[in-house]
Amino acid sequence: EPEVTQTPSHQVTQMGQEVILRCVPISNHLYFYWYRQILGQKVEFLVSFYNNEISEKSEIFDDQFSVERPDGSNFTLKIRSTKLEDSAMYFCASSESRNEQFFGPGTRLTVL
Amino acid sequence: QKEVEQNSGPLSVPEGAIASLNCTYSDRGSQSFFWYRQYSGKSPELIMSIYSNGDKEDGRFTAQLNKASQYVSLLIRDSQPSDSATYLCATNSGNTPLVFGKGTRLSVIA
Numbered sequence: 001e002p003e004v005t006q007t008p009s010h011q012v013t014q015m016g017q018e019v020i021l022r023c024v025p026i027s028n029h030l031y032f033y034w035y036r037q038i039l040g041q042k043v044e045f046l047v048s049f050y051n052n053e054i055s056e057k058s059e060i061f062d063d064q065f066s067v068e069r070p071d072g073s074n075f076t077l078k079i080r081s082t083k084l085e086d087s088a089m090y091f092c093a094s095s096e097s098r099n100e101q102f103f104g105p106g107t108r109l110t111v112l
Numbered sequence: 113q114k115e116v117e118q119n120s121g122p123l124s125v126p127e128g129a130i131a132s133l134n135c136t137y138s139d140r141g142s143q144s145f146f147w148y149r150q151y152s153g154k155s156p157e158l159i160m161s162i163y164s165n166g167d168k169e170d171g172r173f174t175a176q177l178n179k180a181s182q183y184v185s186l187l188i189r190d191s192q193p194s195d196s197a198t199y200l201c202a203t204n205s206g207n208t209p210l211v212f213g214k215g216t217r218l219s220v221i222a
Contacts, residue, residue: 033209043156043200045209056209091155099144099163101210103155 002026004104006092012110016081021107023075023092032075033093033101034067036060043091049075082111114139116213118201124219131188133216135201138182142203145177147186150198150215160186191220 005024013019025032034046047057047067054067064080075094079086087110093101115138125131133147144163148156162168162175162184174187184203188195198215 035210042214043202043210043212045211048209058209089155099204100146100158100161102158103148106155 002028004092004094004102006090006104006107008107009105010108010110012112013082015084015111019079019082019109021077021079021090021092021109023077023104024073025075025092025094026096026102027073029094029096029102031055031095031097031101032069033095034077035091035093035103036088037091037106038088046077079109082109084111087111114142114203114211116201116203116211118199118213118216120214121217122219123216124221125191127191127193127220127222129191131191131195131218131220133186133188133199133201133218135184135186135213136182137184137201137203137211139203139205139211140179140182141205142182143205144203145175145184146202146210147173147175147184148200148202148212149195150200152198156200156212188218191218193220193222196220 007022032049037043047061048055066078089106091106092104095101147160150156160175162177168175172189176185198217200215201213202210
C-alpha cells in the first residue's frame with residue numbers, strides 16, 4: 001500500500017541553524033501539507049501546498065519557514081534559523097482530494 | 113477560532129467491551145470529519161472518515177455524526193489491547209486545513 005515517507009526520522013540541531021525536513025508524498029496525490037505536534041499538544045497545521053504553490057498557511061508559518069517541491073517526488077520544509085520552541089514532531093501529509101489526508105511517520109526535531 | 117474538543121481521558125475499558133469516544137466542534141461550516149489513531153511517538157493513522165449525518169461502519173469501528181449538535185463520535189466494538197492509543201478527532205470544510213482535537217487516550221485492559 002502506498003505511503004508517505006519522511007527523512008530524517010530524528011534531527012538534532014543547534015539553535016540558529018537551518019534544517020530541511022524531507023517528505024515523499026503518495027505518488028498520485030496532489031495536495032501536500034506540513035503539520036507539527038509539540039510534545040503533549042495538539043497536531044497543528046503549518047502549510048498546505050497545491051499546484052506548486054502555497055494554498056494556505058497558519059500563523060505559525062512565519063518568514064523562517066519555507067516549503068518547496070524541488071522535483072516530481074520530494075516536498076521539503078525548511079526552517080531557516082531554528083529556535084528552541086521549534087522542537088516538535090513534524091508530519092508531512094498528502095491527499096488525493098481535499099478530504100482524507102494520510103500522514104508520514106514524522107521527523108522529530110530537537111533544537112538545543 | 114475553530115475548535116475541536118475531546119475529553120483527554122484516559123478512557124479505560126475492559127477487553128471485549130465497546131469503547132465510546134466523543135468530539136464536539138465549533139465551526140458550523142465543517143463538512144468533513146475524521147478519526148485518527150495515534151500510538152505513542154507515532155504519526156496519526158486515519159481510521160474513519162464521515163461526511164453526512166448518521167452512522168458509518170467499518171469493521172469494528174462505527175463513526176456517528178450529528179451536525180445539528182456539532183457532535184462526532186467513534187465506537188470501537190470488541191475492544192482489544194492493541195486498540196490502546198490516543199484517538200484524534202479532526203474536521204475541515206472543503207478547502208481548509210484539518211483542525212485537530214487534543215485527543216482521547218484509550219486504554220483497553222486485558
